[in-house]
Amino acid sequence: MTTLTPPLNESARMRETSPRVFLLARPSVDLDQMRAYLEDVGGESWLDRRTASEQTVNEGELLVEFGGRACYRSWEPGLNANVRRTRTDQGAYFENLLRSAHGSVLEHANYSFALRDVSRVATHEIVRHRAGAAYSQESLRYVRLTDIGFRIPPVLEPLRNQVVELVERLEEFQLEAAETLKLDDDDVPFSVKKEVTSALRRLAPIGLSTDIIVTMNVRTLRHVIEMRTAPGAEEELRLIFSQVAELMQRETPGLFQDFQRLDDGSWVPEHRKV
Numbered sequence: 001m002t003t004l005t006p007p008l009n010e011s012a013r014m015r016e017t018s019p020r021v022f023l024l025a026r027p028s029v030d031l032d033q034m035r036a037y038l039e040d041v042g043g044e045s046w047l048d049r050r051t052a053s054e055q056t057v058n059e060g061e062l063l064v065e066f067g068g069r070a071c072y073r074s075w076e077p078g079l080n081a082n083v084r085r086t087r088t089d090q091g092a093y094f095e096n097l098l099r100s101a102h103g104s105v106l107e108h109a110n111y112s113f114a115l116r117d118v119s120r121v122a123t124h125e126i127v128r129h130r131a132g133a134a135y136s137q138e139s140l141r142y143v144r145l146t147d148i149g150f151r152i153p154p155v156l157e158p159l160r161n162q163v164v165e166l167v168e169r170l171e172e173f174q175l176e177a178a179e180t181l182k183l184d185d186d187d188v189p190f191s192v193k194k195e196v197t198s199a200l201r202r203l204a205p206i207g208l209s210t211d212i213i214v215t216m217n218v219r220t221l222r223h224v225i226e227m228r229t230a231p232g233a234e235e236e237l238r239l240i241f242s243q244v245a246e247l248m249q250r251e252t253p254g255l256f257q258d259f260q261r262l263d264d265g266s267w268v269p270e271h272r273k274v
Contacts (some may be wrong), residue, residue: 016150016207018151019240021119024111026060041073044075050062063109064109107217112117112213113215118236119150121206125234125238133216137212141201148209149208151237155233166205218252219274
């Protein structure tokens with residue numbers, strides 16, 4: 001059995017991590033302005049129905065339905081001569097929207113997440129999704145590596161000892177280099193610290209844990225969840241977006257009503273490419 005060589009610096013012990021997802025922000029609707037618009041076009045009865053319940057209004061779903069009904073002026077019969085009846089049940093309305101692939105209205109609702117302790121392997125893949133998405137990632141040009149978090153993928157468990165030793169040695173190097181280059185001295189300009197920090201990240205493992213803030217609209221989320229939880233997706237991405245899927249199915253059950261989690265862990269919609 002491989003034995004670990006104790007790190008020279010005790011603070012270089014590897015911090016083992018696991019990806020976590022936090023929902024930071026959801027749509028907020030100005031109901032007074034929405035009502036003022038509807039009073040002008042004659043559809044305020046729809047809003048009355050949606051806000052009559054004592055339950056909290058799901059503003060993300062309300063905004064999507066508002067956008068969809070605006071396309072056809074289908075707040076109620078009679079506002080559009082071509083519309084003789086309207087779906088009053090919101091769940092049925094969304095089911096028809098998904099079935100008819102009227103996906104553009106899903107782009108009105110944006111949700112923001114903090115992805116905590118995900119690897120840079122994962123973030124390199126996530127940021128490839130550009131349409132309908134925004135990102136703010138922890139910058140290793142400015143943030144010095146003093147506490148490297150790392151998650152060992154299941155396939156590498158037989159090599160756990162070697163992996164831990166490698167990561168601890170890399171972190172030890174980061175600490176020793178910063179000390180040798182006197183980065184913590186009071187007279188070191190920030191521009192120098194930035195340059196050295198940027199150079200040192202070249203000798204950091206791509207699997208180190210980092211944080212990223214992600215904003216995506218519902219249409220993009222549906223696509224990314226299906227794609228990144230598929231059996232052939234990268235295994236950490238499957239963990240991350242399975243958590244996102246669970247969050248969104250609780251947050252907007254109407255807009256994710258057709259998603260099912262299969263036994264293999266993939267999230268599959270009944271209506272694809274909406």
